[in-house]
Amino acid sequence: MRFAVLGSGNGARAWCAQIAAKGYPVVMWEPLEETDDFKKIREEKEMFLEGNMSLGGKLAGATMDIAEAMEGADYLLVIVPSFAHEPIFKKMIPHLKDGQNVVVVPGNFAGFRLKKMMDEMGVEKDIIISETDTMPYACRIDTYNTVMVFKKKYKIRMGTCPSAKNAEVLDVINDAFDGHVEFLPAKNLLEVDFENINYTLHPFPVILNYGEIEKNGKTFRHYMDGITPEASKKMWKMDEERLAIGRKLGLELQDVLTQLKMYYGDNDTTTIYDYVNSDQSPYKDLVGQSIMGRYLAEDVPGVVVPIMLLAEKAGMDAPISRLVAEIASLLHDRDYIGGGTTLETLGIAEKTVDEIIEMIS
Amino acid sequence: MKTTKFTVLGSGNGARAWCAQIAAKGLPVVMWEPLEATEDYLKLKEEKEIYLEGDMNIGGSLAGVTMDVQEAMDGAEFILVIVPSFAHEPIFRKMIPQLKDGQNIVVVPGNFAGFRLKKMMKEAGVERNITISEMTTMPYACRIRNYKTVTVYKKKFALGMGTSPKDRNGYVMDILNDVFAGYVKYLPADNLLQVDLDNGNCIVHPLPVLLNYGEIEKNGDTYRHYIDGITPLISEQIMKMDEERISIGKKLGLELTPNLTQLKMFYGQNDSETIYDYVHSPESPYFDLVGQSVNSRYLKEDVPGIVVPLMLLAKKAGMEAPICELVVKLASQLHGVDYVAEGTNLKTLGIEDLTIEEIVRMVS
Numbered sequence: 001m002r003f004a005v006l007g008s009g010n011g012a013r014a015w016c017a018q019i020a021a022k023g024y025p026v027v028m029w030e031p032l033e034e035t036d037d038f039k040k041i042r043e044e045k046e047m048f049l050e051g052n053m054s055l056g057g058k059l060a061g062a063t064m065d066i067a068e069a070m071e072g073a074d075y076l077l078v079i080v081p082s083f084a085h086e087p088i089f090k091k092m093i094p095h096l097k098d099g100q101n102v103v104v105v106p107g108n109f110a111g112f113r114l115k116k117m118m119d120e121m122g123v124e125k126d127i128i129i130s131e132t133d134t135m136p137y138a139c140r141i142d143t144y145n146t147v148m149v150f151k152k153k154y155k156i157r158m159g160t161c162p163s164a165k166n167a168e169v170l171d172v173i174n175d176a177f178d179g180h181v182e183f184l185p186a187k188n189l190l191e192v193d194f195e196n197i198n199y200t201l202h203p204f205p206v207i208l209n210y211g212e213i214e215k216n217g218k219t220f221r222h223y224m225d226g227i228t229p230e231a232s233k234k235m236w237k238m239d240e241e242r243l244a245i246g247r248k249l250g251l252e253l254q255d256v257l258t259q260l261k262m263y264y265g266d267n268d269t270t271t272i273y274d275y276v277n278s279d280q281s282p283y284k285d286l287v288g289q290s291i292m293g294r295y296l297a298e299d300v301p302g303v304v305v306p307i308m309l310l311a312e313k314a315g316m317d318a319p320i321s322r323l324v325a326e327i328a329s330l331l332h333d334r335d336y337i338g339g340g341t342t343l344e345t346l347g348i349a350e351k352t353v354d355e356i357i358e359m360i361s
Numbered sequence: 362m363k364t365t366k367f368t369v370l371g372s373g374n375g376a377r378a379w380c381a382q383i384a385a386k387g388l389p390v391v392m393w394e395p396l397e398a399t400e401d402y403l404k405l406k407e408e409k410e411i412y413l414e415g416d417m418n419i420g421g422s423l424a425g426v427t428m429d430v431q432e433a434m435d436g437a438e439f440i441l442v443i444v445p446s447f448a449h450e451p452i453f454r455k456m457i458p459q460l461k462d463g464q465n466i467v468v469v470p471g472n473f474a475g476f477r478l479k480k481m482m483k484e485a486g487v488e489r490n491i492t493i494s495e496m497t498t499m500p501y502a503c504r505i506r507n508y509k510t511v512t513v514y515k516k517k518f519a520l521g522m523g524t525s526p527k528d529r530n531g532y533v534m535d536i537l538n539d540v541f542a543g544y545v546k547y548l549p550a551d552n553l554l555q556v557d558l559d560n561g562n563c564i565v566h567p568l569p570v571l572l573n574y575g576e577i578e579k580n581g582d583t584y585r586h587y588i589d590g591i592t593p594l595i596s597e598q599i600m601k602m603d604e605e606r607i608s609i610g611k612k613l614g615l616e617l618t619p620n621l622t623q624l625k626m627f628y629g630q631n632d633s634e635t636i637y638d639y640v641h642s643p644e645s646p647y648f649d650l651v652g653q654s655v656n657s658r659y660l661k662e663d664v665p666g667i668v669v670p671l672m673l674l675a676k677k678a679g680m681e682a683p684i685c686e687l688v689v690k691l692a693s694q695l696h697g698v699d700y701v702a703e704g705t706n707l708k709t710l711g712i713e714d715l716t717i718e719e720i721v722r723m724v725s
Binding site for chain 1: 569571572573574575576578579589590592593594595598601655683684687690691694695
């Protein structure tokens with residue numbers, strides 16, 4: 001099994017190390033520029049994880065030539081922030097071959113985007129698209145060939161389109177992560193898109209702590225300082241809204257607390273606030289926040305808005321999602337709804353809900 | 362010139378302060394206690410004296426203290442309703458049957474009381490030739506120290522007052538400016554609606570609470586609404602909300618005063634260009650204002666009582682009020698209350714079937 005990792009950031013290098021540690025051939029593709037890091041990696045072809053897990057191994061290659069990276073790869077792992085999906089897909093699509101697997105980590109509606117772009121570029125290939133709901137670990141590049149893993153998740157979810165191929169892709173990825181992270185099945189890509197915990201955990205607390213973040217951003221801890229008991233209750237309502245939208249769309253979603261327990265360890269807490277303050281919480285040392293930060297600037301247009309628009313497409317109100325999107329727009333003086341991940345940008349504006357589900361199942 | 366007789370309906374901080382102010386002028390004033398014969402009430406009834414201390418030091422003798430609204434209102438030329446706005450309705454219910462032609466009602470602060478009073482008089486079938494005046498705000502921030510002494514923390518320099526019918530505004534203002542001469546100056550407003558919509562609380566109160574909800578929940582006892590809550594960026598947002606209020610006023614044909622201009626009128630001029638700057642200027646009255654709660658009246662009263670009617674009037678005039686709407690929705694969401702349905706809506710004001718022109722004429 002041959003892998004190509006498209007991307008060279010924290011997560012991309014971590015996946016390279018993870019696959020290399022298993023002894024599988026993996027090529028890293030650098031999408032932007034020939035940095036010093038890139039040159040050293042291309043020279044030495046080694047990558048390591050340290051911290052929460054310690055492993056690593058040899059890369060089959062590191063290249064800026066996407067054709068070379070993708071040639072003969074069974075698995076194309078797209079591991080970049082979601083704003084980079086579109087430019088990367090543009091470069092990737094011309095080189096796709098029948099039978100290749102594309103795995104996007106985390107998914108964030110990438111399946112819809114990729115299908116739309118392939119359609120627009122007139123590229124018809126028999127490929128398999130998978131998405132995960134989140135990154136398997138929180139990590140940061142330490143040196144050019146070492147990535148520090150702060151917190152590994154126990155289990156995350158992965159969906160595949162066509163869904164009949166989910167088990168096969170899961171086997172391959174679970175083999176690569178064996179003993180470290182377990183990937184669980186999802187019914188389709190939309191289920192994974194809706195299970196992005198950032199929807200519930202990120203924007204609302206920033207709004208309710210806007211003044212404090214403006215004053216004390218450097219020391220503000222989003223989870224520990226921002227998720228107060230009251231904020232936790234309101235976030236829980238927003239999560240219930242997400243679950244209700246999911247039900248309306250026929251998705252089987254887990255509530256955010258169940259997800260946290262799956263990712264970071266089980267306990268008997270019954271609120272987000274209690275989990276964040278429990279022994280299993282990964283959030284105690286997470287310091288620093290900004291009012292213009294990605295928790296609003298990315299998660300509102302990229303996660304909250306498409307979920308809200310899909311609810312409205314299904315004939316359902318999503319008042320909390322809409323409120324959060326409108327307040328973020330007001331505070332940032334942007335139109336996060338019109339300028340966000342709309343159904344048009346996903347190529348599904350004209351489709352019925354059933355057609356949308358079918359498209360990514 | 363005949364002596365003007367005053368009655369103050371209410372017995373709280375503001376009501377007692379007004380009693381002292383009028384008594385200091387040597388004018389006859391009766392205080393009406395609307396609720397119960399408390400110890401304070403019994404002592405006041407006995408001694409009939411009341412004083413202001415702090416930012417101003419004056420006082421004098423009361424003409425009477427009573428729980429009988431008929432006795433209080435009998436022969437009074439000026440009836441001053443000085444209670445929180447949630448008490449307007451129950452007090453009007455007791456007041457209306459006793460109203461006489463020629464009486465002047467002054468509601469401090471107004472908060473749409475003119476509409477409510479007219480609606481209730483109509484429902485009660487009471488037609489009287491009275492004047493109704495409203496003020497934008499209280500003339501001072503004050504608190505009862507003991508039964509007969511009210512501490513004034515901060516006196517305002519000037520504030521707006523309107524009257525319906527408007528051609529009587531000059532007369533009412535003359536009387537009140539005489540009472541407050543040397544202390545507070547009342548400035549004319551075009552009508553009651555202008556006074557209602559010039560209530561700056563709808564700008565400086567709710568949005569900072571919403572955007573500091575977490576900090577208020579954690580540190581409510583030491584949190585300072587203005588100094589901690591109105592950050593430079595929150596100041597920008599509340600000034601945007603104020604622009605929305607001003608443009609709603611324009612649409613309704615009202616010339617509203619920007620909040621910053623009002624702050625300067627209340628507390629003193631300076632060259633601040635933002636609310637943030639004013640709040641931190643030497644003229645700011647807000648440095649020592651400590652303590653806030655997520656269930657604060659800044660949301661519970663000011664959202665349903667001011668932001669909601671402002672938003673509904675904008676909509677009636679065919680205009681969007683997106684910031685007001687977000688404030689109402691977020692406050693409703695956080696408090697689990699539908700502040701539009703339960704607030705001061707056009708129905709509770711008795712104006713849902715009127716046009717904008719009719720509404721403005723009704724209080725002009």
